[in-house]
Every structure is written in structure tokens, then in C-alpha cells.
Amino acid sequence: MKRKWSMPVVIYSLFIIVCVICAGTKFYSNYEYDKQQSVMAMKNEEIEKKELTNMNRLVNNDDCRMYELINKSNKLEKSYIPGDLVYPSVNTVIKGKDNRNLLRRNAAEALEEMFAAAKKDGVILYLHSGFRSYDTQNLIYASAKKQSGESDEYIAKPGESEHQTGLAADLSSKEVNFKLDDSFEKSKAYKWLGNNAYKYGFILRYPKNKESITGYKYESWHYRFIGKDIAKYLHKNNLTMEEFYKKID
Template structure:
């Protein structure tokens, strides 16, 4: 039997023990390195999170700005849609319709323009085609408890010439030269050949208790009713206060023009004057 030398056995176990210790040290170092790496990653992630938090107000501001831009685009789209609708409706207008004859300083009455007027009461007259509408408007206004009076309606060209010349004389009497007086008269009385009264589609209506043709006419209950309801009968307030630069005529809260019910509805609904409606 052969026996091992105890010293070899001890050395063998000692060597084996030393190898295990080295492996343990290596394993421990790996764990330490892993902990360090994990700690570093945790610190980096925490730093990134804090950085994002600090930048959030900017992101919010940017989002708010983007939202505002989108709202502006949306509102512009809606506005364009409304304008397109209006333009579409305008394109359907028949400008040659007798109800929409445009008469002003730039558009004189054609020489061959012909109408048939019918009497309104004892002293007034109007184009026979809008007589019923005018009659119904006046009657309904009276039935509502008010007192409308037609003080002017159809005028012949000769009468318009007389009115215009008289107004020029009034301004000359106030110290204006004839040239100045004629220009100023044109803002109050239409130049002959450019008056809607000559085509029989216009009427001047006042309150029986206040028959002055001035701005205070708008304060009468009769005018308030007419301004609110005239479109239902095909009439419009022809010379509004905020359209003087377009119409070239002073504000006349008594001058009503027949354009037909559908046209009147569109004009009043969109706050237009006749010039804007036909452009």
C-alpha cells in the first residue's frame, strides 16, 4: 500500500483553498463594479429626469404657442369659409334685375330707363311692382302702434333738378362758392340722374310727430320699427351711418329702397350697403 505524503496532501488542499479565495475576491470585485456601474447609471437617469422637469415650462410654452397657432389657423379657415359662402351667394346675384338697379354718383340712370308708377295716397307714387310690399309695410307698422308718413317717393327728373338747384342756392346763401355749394349739395340731394327717387324704388318715411329729415329721426319709435323690419317687405335702409364713405351720401335714417325680400335679407343680415352687395 502506498500512502501519500501528508505534506503533499496539505499543499494540495492549501493550493485548492488559495484558488477558491482568489475566485471569491474576483467575484466580490465584480459585484462591487456592478454596484458602481448601477449607481452611476442611476445618477445619470436622475439627472436626465431633473433636466426634463426643468425644461417642461418651455415645452408647455411651446405647446401653448402651437395650440394658439392651430386656433388661428382654424379661425382663419372658418372665416375663409364664411367669406367663400358670401362670395358664392354674391355670384348668384342677378345684377340686371330691375330690383337691383344701382343708382349713385358713379352710376347714372340710363336714358331709356322706363317705369310705370302707381299712386300712393294723394300725393305720392312708386313703381307699381313694389306697391304691395310698401303698402303692407306701412299698414303693419301702423298696426304695431306707430305712425309712419311717406313724405317723398317717386320724382320726375325735372323735380330732381329743381330740388338740387334749390339746395345749391341754400349753401351759396351760407357763404359757399357755387362750386363748393354744388359739391356739398351732392351729399344731401342726389345729382339729377343719380337719384333713386327717379326710378320709383325709393321712399322717404318719417314719424308723423317728427317730420324733420335729420339724424334724430332714428330715435323715433316709427324708425326703430322700420329699421328692424323693413327687410321683411323687401326694403333696406339705403344710406346707413357707417357706410357714408362707400355710398357717398350722408346718413339718412328715413330713406328706404326696394330691392326684393331675398336681397334685403342678405343685405341687412350681413350689414352691407347696396354698393357692397353688388360689387
């Protein structure tokens, strides 16, 4: 005897079939998405591994002391003066051929490139101070201690200042009257540097909320040249030099 299907049973069956198809499609697309995500994660991991190997090589073959970590635990010798100091062709707060306008050659060239790019975006940057010898830092330190009892979180002892490397540059702009203080953080120049400095090999060396790691108070004006590869990596991963050296050790 031929069985006759009633209308509600047909509708119900169709409904079940549609539900099964939908659930299957959703399951498959989720599976594909997860697969893509894990391939991407593997690729990123591979890229990061390659980047770290490359940076390890740079740091371990640092014959010309380009990547040296200088802080309260890693000091420069009293006699150290970089052999390739030059005057970058940029706007400077101190006019003329003053020692404070000197930087090591590749930092100077990168600074020129960065200042020119900022100018194209309508931002006029100024170099406030670059190189500082051990003896100059000694005088500055002694005077800061004597005059205002400045804490060591604000002022570096001689041998502990990055300025002695010739790779550090204090930057400012007319907007804040060329001052080196917290007002710079509100400037257009600071914002531009935050988005672009790493592209030219510079990093903000003493960032906010990293004081316990760097040993220094936040300085919105102090930038360190470390080369494009490492600067890009530090920027992307929000790392200080101290954290980076710990990671590659």
C-alpha cells in the first residue's frame, strides 16, 4: 500500500533538511576560517623568528657600536667619543657648529631624512641636542644635583647618558618654544614622531609607563637611533631597548 505524506510532515521534513544544510555550511566555514587563522599565525611566527634572527645578527656583529644598550647598568667608558660625528643639515635650536649639534653619521643622515619627511607633512622639527661628551655630562649632572637636587630618574650620570653615543637626539618644535619638557607631548611634532619616527630608525627611548624598566622618567623629546629594522620591531611590539635585549638574549 502506498503511504501518503501529509502536508505538515512534508513541511517539517523540509525544515529539518534546511537546518541540517545550514548547520553544515556554518560548520564548514568556521573550519575554513580557523584553518586560515592558524596558517596566518604560523606565517607571523615564521616572520617574527626571521626578524629576531636578523636582529640577533645585527646586535652580535655590532663592531661600530650602533646597537649598544646604554643605561644605569651598561655604562660607556670615560674616553669614548664616536669617531664619525658630523653636523646634520637640519634646523637646530642652538645655532652654528656647536658640539651639541653633532650626531654619528648614520643617525645624522636618518635625522635629515626624517626632518624632510615631517616638513612635507607640515611639521617643522628642530634638533635641540645631540652628542654630549662624558665631561659635559659630568658638568650637567653636577650642576643639576647642586642647583635642584635633581633625581637620577631625570638626569643621567656621566657614562650612563645615551647622548655620549652620538645616537640620541632631543627634539623640539616652535609650537612649544623649543622647550624640552612635558609640553612637547601635546605638540603636532610629537604626534608626527609617534607615527613616523620608527620608519627612519628612531625610537622614543623613555616612554610613559616604562619608567621602572628604563630607569628614567618619561621623556617625550628624547629619541634614539637604532636603525630601521630594530626600530620597526620595537615600535610594532611596544618594547623598550631593555625589553628587547632581554628577549634576544
